[in-house]
Structure formats: C-alpha cells, structure tokens
Amino acid sequence: MPILTVNKLSKSFGGLMAVSNVSMELEQGELVGLIGPNGAGKTTVFNLLTGIYPPTSGYITLYRNNKKEEIQGLKPYTICKKGIARTFQNIRLFKDLTVLDNVRIAMNKNASYGLISSFFHTKSYGIQEKEVLEKSIELLRILKLDHKKDELAKNLPYGEQRQLEIIRALATNPCILLLDEPAAGMNPAETAQLTEMIEWIRKNFNLTILLIEHDMSLVMKICERIYVLDYGMVIAEGTPSEIKSNKRVIEAYLGEEMGNA
Amino acid sequence: MKEFVKTSSKNRWLSLARKWAVLLMIYVIVQVLISANIINDYIFSTFVTVCINIILAVSLNLITGFTGQFSLGHAGFMSIGAYTCALITLRYSSQVGFIGGLLLGAVLAALVGIFVGLPTLRLKGDYLAIATLGMAEIIKILFRNVLEDLTNGAAGLSGIPQFVNWTWLFIFTVGTVVLVSNFINSSHGRACISVREDEIAAEAMGINSTKYKVMAFVTGAFFAGIAGAIYSSYFYYIAPDLFGFMKSIDILVIVVLGGMGSISGSVISAIVLALISTYLQSFPELRMVIYGVLLILIMLFRPQGIMGSRELSLSVMKKWIQGIRRRNGGIA
Numbered sequence: 001m002p003i004l005t006v007n008k009l010s011k012s013f014g015g016l017m018a019v020s021n022v023s024m025e026l027e028q029g030e031l032v033g034l035i036g037p038n039g040a041g042k043t044t045v046f047n048l049l050t051g052i053y054p055p056t057s058g059y060i061t062l063y064r065n066n067k068k069e070e071i072q073g074l075k076p077y078t079i080c081k082k083g084i085a086r087t088f089q090n091i092r093l094f095k096d097l098t099v100l101d102n103v104r105i106a107m108n109k110n111a112s113y114g115l116i117s118s119f120f121h122t123k124s125y126g127i128q129e130k131e132v133l134e135k136s137i138e139l140l141r142i143l144k145l146d147h148k149k150d151e152l153a154k155n156l157p158y159g160e161q162r163q164l165e166i167i168r169a170l171a172t173n174p175c176i177l178l179l180d181e182p183a184a185g186m187n188p189a190e191t192a193q194l195t196e197m198i199e200w201i202r203k204n205f206n207l208t209i210l211l212i213e214h215d216m217s218l219v220m221k222i223c224e225r226i227y228v229l230d231y232g233m234v235i236a237e238g239t240p241s242e243i244k245s246n247k248r249v250i251e252a253y254l255g256e257e258m259g260n261a
Numbered sequence: 262m263k264e265f266v267k268t269s270s271k272n273r274w275l276s277l278a279r280k281w282a283v284l285l286m287i288y289v290i291v292q293v294l295i296s297a298n299i300i301n302d303y304i305f306s307t308f309v310t311v312c313i314n315i316i317l318a319v320s321l322n323l324i325t326g327f328t329g330q331f332s333l334g335h336a337g338f339m340s341i342g343a344y345t346c347a348l349i350t351l352r353y354s355s356q357v358g359f360i361g362g363l364l365l366g367a368v369l370a371a372l373v374g375i376f377v378g379l380p381t382l383r384l385k386g387d388y389l390a391i392a393t394l395g396m397a398e399i400i401k402i403l404f405r406n407v408l409e410d411l412t413n414g415a416a417g418l419s420g421i422p423q424f425v426n427w428t429w430l431f432i433f434t435v436g437t438v439v440l441v442s443n444f445i446n447s448s449h450g451r452a453c454i455s456v457r458e459d460e461i462a463a464e465a466m467g468i469n470s471t472k473y474k475v476m477a478f479v480t481g482a483f484f485a486g487i488a489g490a491i492y493s494s495y496f497y498y499i500a501p502d503l504f505g506f507m508k509s510i511d512i513l514v515i516v517v518l519g520g521m522g523s524i525s526g527s528v529i530s531a532i533v534l535a536l537i538s539t540y541l542q543s544f545p546e547l548r549m550v551i552y553g554v555l556l557i558l559i560m561l562f563r564p565q566g567i568m569g570s571r572e573l574s575l576s577v578m579k580k581w582i583q584g585i586r587r588r589n590g591g592i593a
Contacts, residue, residue, distance in 0.1 A: 050465055080467035088465075094458035096570065104448070105455045106466040111448035115476070118447030119440045125447060132448065172467050 002063060003028045003208050004049075004084075004176055009058035009072070011041075011048055018044045019232045021058075026176065031202055031209045033223035035216075035243075037252055041232040042212045043089055046178050049210075050086050051076040064175055081109060085174035087165040089181045089212070095154035099145060099164055102153050103136040106171035110135065136171065142204075143167050143197070159190040163197070170205060177201075179211045183218050191215060195222055220244070228252065279575060288431050295427055309425065309495045311535040312434040313488045318515040318527035319441050320484035325513070326521035326570075327445060328477035329457025330382060331390040335485050335512045337397030340504035341373055342366035342486030343493035344404055344412060347421045350494060359424035363433075363490035370486030371479045373400070378478040382471060397509055405501040417500025418493075425495040433491060437484050442524050442572075444480065453477045454522075518559060519566050526568030533567070 006024040010017065019041045026032055034042050047053045049060060054073040062069050064083055071079055094102050111132050113124045140146040145163060148156065153164060162182055169177055182198070183191045195218055202209055213219045219226065220240040228236040228243060230252040236243060243249055291308075294300045300308070321335045342363070349362030381392040404412045412418065444450045455463040456470045464470050493499045519530030537555060541548040559567075 052461065052465070075469070076461075076464035077467045077469045080465060086465055088462065092459050092462035092465075094455050094462065096458060097454065101451060101454075105451050105463070105468070108448050108452050109467050113448070115449060118444050118449045121443050121447075129447070168466065 001028050002026065004063070005059075005061045006045075006049070007059040007061070009045070009048060009060065010056045011044055011053060012056050017232050019048065019055075022229070022232070022234055024227055024234070026208050026210060029202070029206070029208055031198075031211065031222055031224050033219045033226040033240075034210060034212045034229060035214070035219055035226060036229035040229040040252075042229055043180060044232075045229070046086060046180055046212065048072070049079075049178060050084060051079040062176075080172055080174075083173070083175040084178065085169035085172045085176070086178040087162075087169050087180055087182060089184065091161050091165055093153040093161060093164060093168070095152070097153060098150050099140065099153055099156070100133075100136055100149040102164060102168050103139060103171045104132055106168045107132050107136060109172070139167060139171055143170075143201075159186055159193075162186070162194070166197070166201070170201065174207065176208045176210065179209060179213075181212050181214060183213060183215045191218055194218075198222060276575065283575070284435055288427075291431075292427055305427070306495075307535060307539055308427075309430060309491070311532055312430050313492050314512070314515055314531040314535065315434050315528050316437045316484055316488040316491070317512045318519065318531050319437055319524055320481040320488070321512050322516045322519070322521070322524060322527045323441055323444070323453075323484075324477050324481040326516055326523070326527075327450065327457060328453040328474055330474055330478065331386055332393040332478070332481075333390045333506070333509050333513065334377075334393035334395075334397035334400075335481070336504040336506070336508035337393075337400040338370040338374065338482040338485035339489035339492070339508070340400055340404060340499075340501065341370040342489030343499045343504065344418070344489075345369055345486070346490035347418050347493040347499055348411065350422050350424065351418065351420070354422040356424060359422075359429075359490075359494055363487060363494075366490045367483045367486035370489070371483040374479040374482030375475065378475045378482075379471075382474040382478060394506065394509070397504070397506065401501045401505060404504075412501070415501060417498060417503075419498040421493050421497050421499070423494060423497065425491050430491065433487055437487065438524060438528065441480070441484070445524070449473065449476065457522075514556065517566060518556070520568035520570060521566060522570035523566065523568035523572055525573035526566055526571075529573070530567055 002025050004026040006022060009019060009022045011019040022045060034045065036042050044053070048055050051071075051074050058072065059070055060072040062071050062082060062084070069082070071082060094105060097105070111128045113122070113128050116122070117125045137146055137149065140149055143163065145160065145167060148160065153161065156164060166179070166182065179198070183194055186194060198209065198211070199222055201207060211219070211223065223240060226238065226240060226243045227234055228246070228249050235248045235252060236246045238246070291300065295305065317335060317339065321332065324330050324332050343366070345366030346359065346362035349365065350358050352358070353361075377393070377396045381389060381396070384392055405415050445454070452463070452468045452473045453476070455466070455468055456473050460470050489504070515530050515534055516527055518534065519526030519528070538548070538552060541551055544551065
C-alpha cells in the first residue's frame with residue numbers, strides 16, 4: 001500500500017527546470033534512497049515535498065489513516081502536522097537553545113493549551129508541560145542523547161548535531177521521515193553508527209524513510225529501492241543491485257564513454 | 262521516580278513562594294520609605310520612569326529579543342495607551358476610569374498590533390524595522406492632525422488626573438515581567454524563540470511562524486499600551502511628539518543594552534540607564550555626550566548586552582554568593 005505518491009512533479013526557477021516530471025511512490029515502511037550527481041534537484045524534491053517551495057505543477061498525495069489527501073503547495077507547518085518530517089543538508093538546529101528545547105519545540109503541537117494558560121501557568125499548562133518534558137527526555141533517552149540534554153545545540157560535536165536533527169524530526173511524530181544527506185561530513189565510524197540508527201528507528205518508530213545520500217556504501221547497504229535523479233528527471237529506479245549496473249546511472253555519474261566519438 | 266517528582270514540585274512551590282516574598286518585601290520597603298517621605302516626589306518620579314521603561318523594554322524584548330522581529334514602532338503602541346487612558350480619565354476621573362482606560366488602551370494597542378502585524382510581519386530584518394517605523398509615524402500624525410478635535414493636536418492634552426501610585430505601578434510592572442516570562446517559558450514562547458533561531462527549520466517542525474510573530478507583536482503592543490497609560494496618568498501631560506521615533510529608539514537601546522532575549526537584562530538595563538541619566542543631570546551641557554560615550558563603551562566591551570541571553574534569578578544569585586564566599590576562604 002503506498003503512503004506517498006508523487007505524480008509528475010515539476011518546479012522551475014525562472015527558466016531553469018530544477019525538477020521536471022518527477023513521479024515516485026513510497027510504500028508503507030519502505031526505506032528508499034534518492035541519489036544523483038550534484039545539482040540534480042534532490043534537495044529541491046525535498047523542499048517541494050515539505051512545502052518550502054510550492055511546485056509549478058504536479059501532485060503529491062499522502063495516504064494516512066485510510067485517507068487520501070493532496071498536499072502539494074501547503075505550508076511547511078501544515079505538512080509537518082500531517083506527518084512528514086525532515087532534516088536539512090546544512091544542519092539547521094536551533095543553535096542557541098539546549099538539546100532539550102530543540103526537541104520540546106518540535107513537540108509544540110502536543111501542548112495545546114491556550115495563550116491565557118501560558119500567561120498565567122494554569123493547571124493545564126502544568127500537566128501538558130510535564131507531559132512534553134517527559135516525552136522529550138524519553139525520546140532523547142531512547143536515542144542515547146539524554147546525557148547532553150542541557151547543552152547548547154551549537155556545542156555538540158558534528159555527529160551528534162546530525163543525530164539531534166533526526167531526533168528533533170522524530171519528535172514531531174511523523175509517518176514519513178525525509179533525511180537530507182544525514183552522513184555528510186561524517187567519518188566511516190560515525191557513518192556506520194548512523195546506518196544502524198536509521199535502521200533501528202525505521203523498525204521501532206514504524207516509519208517510511210526517504211533518504212538523500214552521496215555515501216554509496218550507506219545507500220547500497222540500507223535502501224530497498226533507489227531513485228536516481230539527473231537534471232531534475234528520474235533516470236532510473238530499482239533495487240541497489242539494479243542501479244549499480246544501470247548504464248544511464250553510470251553515465252550520469254562518470255560521463256559517456258568516449259569510444260564512439 | 263515518584264519521590265523525585267514530588268520533591269521537585271515541592272521545591273518549585275518553595276522557590277515560587279520565596280520569589281513572591283522578595284517582591285512583597287520590596288513593595289513594603291518602598292511603601293514605608295514613601296510614607297516616611299525619604300522617597301520624595303522627585304525620586305518617585307524617577308521610579309515611575311524606571312518602571313515604565315521596564316514595561317516597555319520587557320515587551321519590546323519579547324518582539325525583538327525573543328521572536329527576532331526588529332521593531333522600531335514601540336512608541337506608537339505606547340501613545341495609543343497613553344491617549345486612550347488620558348481621554349477616558351479626563352471624562353471619568355475615578356479609579357475605575359483609570360483602570361478601564363488603561364485596559365482599553367492596552368486592548369486598542371493590541372488591536373492595532375494585529376492590524377499592522379499581519380501585513381508587515383512577512384517582512385524581514387531592516388524592511389520590518391522601516392515598516393514599523395512608518396506605522397509609529399502614522400499613529401503620531403493621527404493623534405496630531407487627524408483626530409485633532411479629540412486630542413487637541415500638537416499642543417497635547419494636559420491636566421490628566423493622576424491615579425498612578427506606588428501600588429498600581431508595582432502591580433503593573435511586576436505583572437508585566439511575570440506574565441511575559443511565563444509566556445516565554447511556555448510552548449508558545451518556545452515557538453517564538455524557534456522563529457528567531459531559524460524560521461525555515463521552525464516551519465518544518467510544525468510551527469506556524471506568522472502566527473507566533475503576530476502573537477509576540479500583539480502581546481508586546483498590549484503591554485506597551487499599559488506603559489503609555491501609566492505615563493499619561495502620572496505625568497499630567499501628553500503630546501504626540503513625546504511618542505516619536507526617538508522614544509522608540511530609547512526603548513530599543515534599553516533592550517539591546519540589557520541583552521536581546523533576557524528579561525532580567527531589560528529590567529537591569531532600565532534601572533542602570535535611569536541611574537546614569539539621573540546622575541548626569543548635574544552636567545547638563547555634557548549629559549547626552551557622556552551618555553552616548555557610555556553606550557559606545559558598553560557596546561564595545563559587551564556587545565551581547567549586560568546579560569546576553571541569560572537570566573538572573575534567585576538561584577543564580579545564590580550560586581554567585583557561594584562562589585564569592587569560596588574564593589574568600591569562607592570569610593565573607
């Protein structure tokens with residue numbers, strides 16, 4: 001059963017077609033990779049899926065709780081509330097806030113008390129704040145970052161900042177998680193740890209994951225299916241072994257053979 | 262675990278009780294000093310200025326320091342509160358009239374905040390600053406020219422009945438500080454801070470940034486309206502030019518000096534600046550020059566402001582005192 005379908009999605013910036021006629025399908029519980037050379041439009045696809053840009057044309061359909069819903073062009077915060085969370089290629093944490101606050105902010109929708117409650121710290125404030133606090137600490141504990149909960153996000157080492165971004169995305173209680181180059185800038189040991197973490201959260205949080213990554217060892221190891229993007233178009237789709245031997249993919253990455261010239 | 266929760270909630274009540282006890286003590290001491298005439302009218306008027314500046318700075322800090330929206334129109338909101346309260350107390354000269362006028366002024370300021378905020382808060386940084394500056398000028402011109410029959414134009418309103426005493430002043434100042442810091446320590450406040458930190462990330466985490474910007478802007482406007490009402494009711498006289506561009510800048514200076522994103526910083530800096538400017542009154546010719554040099558020096562040596570984005574609380578002060586004691590080998 002699909003959870004998200006993308007149908008002929010296009011985005012142009014002036015004369016540049018950044019994404020053209022991209023169609024994709026994510027099955028419930030799948031881990032799908034999105035790869036392609038630099039500038040192929042991978043992050044633009046993410047930005048379209050999360051509402052940062054409205055698409056020029058095409059449809060994005062989300063199937064959740066037996067409901068079919070078109071979400072293209074909605075605002076980012078609405079899409080987040082519908083269950084799509086993401087991380088960013090260039091880490092975008094709330095740098096001057098603590099690790100705990102980063103997570104608590106993502107749990108914002110859990111605290112539904114009103115403005116008056118927040119001014120006077122009424123009983124509903126107390127109950128819901130305590131709940132959010134406990135949930136946040138629990139989430140940090142599960143993903144082994146609770147010992148740093150009071151540190152400022154900017155003071156974390158790079159690998160842990162990436163980890164915190166994933167935790168923060170999980171705090172919004174998503175059904176689909178979009179990871180934009182989670183292993184960028186990591187050493188092999190950190191990448192191995194991250195790979196483990198991604199597989200673990202997919203199982204335990206019942207998630208569907210779409211992942212942009214340049215580290216092919218990671219992609220080939222954990223992705224069940226891969227889409228390859230070049231010049232804004234999907235040039236190949238298939239299992240890791242199919243993609244590895246696909247001629248168009250090799251051409252896109254390494255260039256055409258010179259033989260015929 | 263249960264035990265822990267119990268003791269922590271007990272501690273919370275204790276620290277809350279301690280805070281209120283300290284505040285009550287300050288109130289009683291000042292009240293006694295006033296009745297003993299040690300705090301005379303001159304000193305008390307400085308008190309009023311300090312308290313008004315605290316309310317203004319804390320409310321602007323909510324907009325500029327915590328939500329990160331650079332506003333140069335705070336005096337505009339203040340003038341709405343001032344004129345509303347003045348016009349009402351001039352007709353109904355009673356405590357009820359004063360409180361009613363003050364609240365109505367604050368609500369009107371908040372309404373104007375919604376009206377102005379919804380379109381302008383889509384702008385960022387300097388563009389928003391210029392738009393809010395324009396708004397404050399429009400409000401000023403409205404009071405000076407358009408509503409002349411009501412507001413007596415550029416000559417201003419005088420003979421406004423005085424209802425502000427230490428009790429009211431204390432209630433509104435402490436009230437503003439407590440309510441704004443409560444707001445900051447709630448999910449709404451955290452959402453505002455996240456908008457300052459990274460608007461795109463905040464939106465991706467499910468936070469409607471426009472909603473929270475308007476929320477902060479309107480709350481700030483509400484409290485600025487209260488400050489204006491207190492001003493008009495204490496100083497007998499208001500005129501449109503009192504609430505011009507320079508007034509907005511004065512408030513911004515307090516906020517920046519105290520530290521963007523620190524409520525206690527705003528309070529401390531309002532007090533420090535009032536002390537400096539009172540002291541400098543003995544050098545009238547050089548007063549503004551020295552004031553300016555001091556501002557430059559503070560910004561050079563502490564660009565993040567007096568408090569940065571940290572907060573001063575009783576527990577922090579206790580730690581400091583303990584630290585000093587330890588350094589002095591337990592003598593002090």
